[in-house]
Amino acid sequence: MKMLVTGGAGFIGANFVRRTLATRTDYDITVLDKLTYAGNLNNLSGLNINFVHGDITDRVLVDSLLKEHEIVVHFAAESHNDNSLHDPSPFIHSNLVGTYTLLESVRAHGNRFHHISTDEVFGDLALDDPNRFTETTPYNPSSPYSATKAGSDHLVRAWIRSFNIAATISNCSNNYGPYQHIEKFIPRQITNILTHRPAKLYGTGEQVRDWIHVDDHNDAVLLILDKGTIGETYIIGADNDHINNKQVIEMICELMGEGHYEHVADRPGHDMRYAMDSTKIRRELGWTPQFTNTADRMREGLSATIDWYRSNVDWWKDAKADVEKHYEAQGQ
Numbered sequence: 001m002k003m004l005v006t007g008g009a010g011f012i013g014a015n016f017v018r019r020t021l022a023t024r025t026d027y028d029i030t031v032l033d034k035l036t037y038a039g040n041l042n043n044l045s046g047l048n049i050n051f052v053h054g055d056i057t058d059r060v061l062v063d064s065l066l067k068e069h070e071i072v073v074h075f076a077a078e079s080h081n082d083n084s085l086h087d088p089s090p091f092i093h094s095n096l097v098g099t100y101t102l103l104e105s106v107r108a109h110g111n112r113f114h115h116i117s118t119d120e121v122f123g124d125l126a127l128d129d130p131n132r133f134t135e136t137t138p139y140n141p142s143s144p145y146s147a148t149k150a151g152s153d154h155l156v157r158a159w160i161r162s163f164n165i166a167a168t169i170s171n172c173s174n175n176y177g178p179y180q181h182i183e184k185f186i187p188r189q190i191t192n193i194l195t196h197r198p199a200k201l202y203g204t205g206e207q208v209r210d211w212i213h214v215d216d217h218n219d220a221v222l223l224i225l226d227k228g229t230i231g232e233t234y235i236i237g238a239d240n241d242h243i244n245n246k247q248v249i250e251m252i253c254e255l256m257g258e259g260h261y262e263h264v265a266d267r268p269g270h271d272m273r274y275a276m277d278s279t280k281i282r283r284e285l286g287w288t289p290q291f292t293n294t295a296d297r298m299r300e301g302l303s304a305t306i307d308w309y310r311s312n313v314d315w316w317k318d319a320k321a322d323v324e325k326h327y328e329a330q331g332q
């Protein structure tokens, strides 16, 4: 089976390629990636794959690749909320125009298409709201990033309905694990502590994210490719929606033997709480996350992630000063 993975040099995409090669023998993988600041070819080192350096908005390139591949798994995106607040334009380019370009090519070549999306398309829940997002929750995105992801989901749904493309969508919650860019919450705190900087909590840290280990996310995607129903959307979440940012940062500090962290300027328009109801994928496809439900399992996943950043200093050390300079300019 020939599979094209867009954004496969980024955090979740690279873990997806690794997970696929480790668990399946029937996939021949090509990665298409623009290698933005978030993409890193080293994430794929040692793997037996084909790599194509290019932009998903390049229709000629996309057509030439889709002709040759049966399956497309679409991870490529601008992914960081904070960046989208400063310059939304790359988000419009990659997330909207990029997804549109892929969809038009899928329409022409008849590929099986899986679109990777996020819980943020649903907006946020109040802290005391007991509800969780489901596949039928109305869209209500808050940031330029989440608005472009919502737009890309709508494009996929329209191409399914209007043009009968063979597509599925998954909306997953916040991932953590190896190879995550150090601009993101968990690796930023780990690498702050490793470089003797204080960990940095936005505002009061009451916000809740439904953390999921990246391997659990990617196993769910593989299951959707194997057994998912064409045209359907699947919510992916591991029931970690009871741990707030303050508790996560305190867990990281405790695991790393660090007693101190700082409160810094809050994110404008900061979403309060995400919570996922993944009943559908569990019932219909039999998916079960490995790192779930209890603070103990989250602690295990975090502990392994801390070990990874500790053992792979060369992977992140060159980017650290620039990332922190950028945050410092924002009071964060």
Ligand code: NAD
Pocket (backbone or CB within 6 Å): 006, 007, 008, 009, 010, 011, 012, 013, 032, 033, 034, 035, 036, 037, 038, 039, 040, 054, 055, 056, 057, 074, 075, 076, 077, 078, 079, 080, 093, 094, 098, 116, 117, 118, 119, 149, 171, 172, 173, 174, 175, 176, 180, 181
């Ligand atoms: P990331 O920023 O680490 O990686 C994105 C990758 O896409 C990079 O390798 C980058 O070079 C590539 N890319 C960006 N624009 C491109 C373009 N125009 N053409 C080709 N390649 C391009 O992101 P991530 O955290 O791995 O997220 C991957 C996908 O998963 C995104 O679609 C994101 O919205 C979604 N998602 C992320 C999370 C999360 O917690 N990180 C949760 C749910 C869904």
Ligand code: DAU
Pocket (backbone or CB within 6 Å): 079, 080, 081, 082, 117, 118, 119, 120, 172, 173, 174, 175, 183, 184, 185, 186, 188, 200, 201, 202, 203, 205, 207, 209, 245, 267, 274
């Ligand atoms: O929910 C899924 C989304 O999760 C994905 O769609 C996005 O691509 C991904 O980046 C992530 O978005 P968040 O904005 O939730 O993740 P981030 O890691 O940026 O922040 C997580 C929480 O931690 C959020 O409430 C902001 C807070 N935070 C973040 C940073 C970088 C801090 O308190 N301190 C920090 O230094």
